Amino acid sequence: MKAARLAALLAALTLPGAGMASDLTYKIFGFEDLEGWEEDDHQAALDTFLNTCRDLKAPDWEAICAVAAQQTNARTFFELFFTPVMIENGEPALFTGYFEPELSGSLTPTDRFRYPLYRLPPEARNGRFVSRRDIETTGILNGRGLEIAWVDDPVELFFLQIQGSGRIRLQDGRVMRVGYGGKNGHDYRSIGQELVRRGVYNKHQVSAQVIKNWVRRNPIDGAELLRHNPSFVFFRIVNTLSAEEGPAGAMNRSITAGRSIAVDPKFTPLGAPVWIEKGGNGPINRLMIAQDTGSAIKGPQRADIFFGSGDQAGREAGRLRDPGRLVVLLPIQRAYAMLPEDNL
Template sequence: MTLARLAALLAALTLPGTGQAEPPSLTVLDYSSLRGWDADDHAAALRVFLNTCPDLSAPDWQALCTVAEQQTNARTFFELFFTPVLVEDGNPALFTGYFEPELNGSLTPTPRYRHPLYRMPPEARQQPWLSRRDIETSGVLQGRGLEIAWVDDPVELFFLQIQGSGRIRLPDGKVLRVGYGGKNGQEYSSIGQELVRRGTYSAHQVSAQVIKNWVRRNPEEGAELLRHNASYVFFRVVDTVAPEDGPVGAMNRSVTAGRSVAVDPSYTPLGAPVWVEKDGTLPMNRLMVAQDTGSAIKGAQRADIFVGTGDKAGRLAGRLKDPGRMVVLLPIQRAYAMLPGDSL
């Protein structure tokens, strides 16, 4: 589907939270209006772009990929062949962070390791399937050989499902990598927002670590809180990625810390370069690539920045909840085809 057709399609969609059908606002910008553009490491962004560029099937993208492989000046490449387009849907921009968690686990169940990660059962492909509550309380997955591994912490397992991929450190020191293998088709619900709704915390207090601590202090209520999110994620073993590379994203390629971003593909095409202007305590002006998606990533100006692997990355990701602006870089012809008055 071309982006011009995509714009027409979006005009017929009901945007989240508005209750009304309206087209996105599309504004073509100049590179001089991108804050910090001159100071970025465009060569680093180009390397990440090339990682998924071969998977883009449209002829104009394929032509750009061929040119990109021959570039010696990355900034010139982007400025010559792409046009910055600001896509807005009426909702404010929000940048969060995600990471690749590392859990302790085992390939066999033990008294310590007793919380399983499951492969997707065949019947779950008929969606929507059972809710998280139904899956956990009915035992429908048990004893069927669907277990990939067992971990020692159900709270970390829940957040592994939120992240969609991670590493399981086994007792012998080896590491098993797992990635997204499907879900039950139920709607994602934020348990952080639920805690705010209940009055347990105010919005500015909520973070992943705050949620984890509350669930552990309140094990029975905590289990019920986690089940408020009806969405349930299944996993698969990932054995095609080098240990030093990032986890596999929605494009089935490794994502890169600080350069890969998860977006809503209804507004931002996967594989496209995106210019991120993130405000907050850790401001960032950087060219990234839209290489991933997420259940909670909905909207034209909603993005999740991949920040790395492990606990340190997890703490950083948990602190990111910032405003700003995201600008999509599109092939020039596509960008101008989207302008009002042009034929879609």
């Protein structure tokens, strides 16, 4: 029994969140405790799981992945090889949404297309670079051949930087996909919070679309508002994925609309299935896969749901800010190893 407890403790020390916050709690559920579990499309979740499963290198995950590709009953697979675990730290659950923007652009600057996407300059690779304001007002990057493309909307470009990846639809119909290539080392500041601080809006009124509309109605003050955020993101061309596939997530694999989520990997292992129960308008009870991360996604009960590409996906993602609960599906032995020793 002591040996079993020691093995469990050693396993727990390798888990996300283990040995970190003292107020973490772990609760084991049965699948019958997951609201709507029986009605979900488990095969869709399994297909998404298989997209990144091969990249999981821990022995217990590798064994499960070897079996996963041979399954004919997806629900039975998840119920046989996983245990639902809810990890909490006292903070309420929060679900938000994200998407892959699509901007109109050109490979050469024109009167219409005059706002550049830049590659990471060499001097920004190992430390702090100048702020957004300096980049935009001093011309420090001009004439250096760092431009990837030019777009026609500085507001959409700003939000492309927040998303970190997107698509540029060129004038000949081709689509260029760009991904995160680095940043200038400055911390992100929320311009939505700044509008609230100024008394322009109340907190519950702020959304991406509201911010965009305000900046466009107030072009001079709007440009200054965007510069309130000193963080500046550089891009790279992504040519490993087709235009029909979703963008690459943190696991460097294509993510799937409605089935992929961004999580905090300190608590939720990347690649793990996660049961989502989102409340609010348009409740969602669905098995999704943790395949991405985000700078604003912090804590064990925090997730960002990927809605897809383009304007409609952006509108749906922008409206989402709801409570609920998040339950991680972990390999059975790993799940029980997370419990305090007194519960073993």
